[in-house]
């Protein structure tokens with residue numbers, strides 16, 4: 001049974017009921033539904049804890065997808081005792097919200113970075129404090145401050161962030177919509193999720209986002225790195241004022 005991905009329709013859920021569907025020999029826990037985002041698309045998997053029927057708690061270090069089944073694997077932290085857990089147990093998922101919210105803010109900021117720099121994206125990564133995108137830019141002619149100013153403008157404009165879905169075929173007919181060459185949008189279910197930011201950006205994405213761009217807070221370009229003839233790695237981070 002595939003885990004219902006509750007974070008996809010509501011990225012602000014921090015708690016949910018779920019049932020244990022499988023416990024692997026390596027300790028990985030599978031659930032019928034979850035608010036934990038699994039590592040993917042450059043965004044790290046979520047951590048948090050599972051509250052057991054007997055009041056006990058299992059700390060979850062990260063979440064990732066099973067390579068074969070695509071199901072979500074909740075990976076207990078080192079030294080957690082899972083002996084008391086059985087299939088069919090009703091548990092409560094508690095998300096580590098402070099860590100996830102930073103991912104959501106920086107991930108949404110990367111969408112804006114791809115608007116500020118309308119060039120093909122070749123890679124990306126989101127962290128707690130910093131995020132980056134790699135671009136193919138034939139003739140770079142901007143400074144860190146130029147990009148920071150463009151980002152600030154879009155963040156302060158407080159654009160709404162919304163989702164919609166199209167079919168695989170509709171996406172195939174609009175290849176220009178896919179900015180990220182290295183990370184293809186999640187397919188296979190016959191439909192693809194689109195993330196729209198105001199009227200400035202529309203692209204397929206399976207990650208978690210804030211609902212208004214002002215929630216991102218102040219960010220700045222910390223570094224522009226040369227990663228080859230045309231490749232530029234642009235790093236952003238929270239400005240000191242919004243580093244909460």
Ligand SMILES: [Zn+2]
Nearest residue numbers: 195205206207
């Ligand atoms: Zn996204």
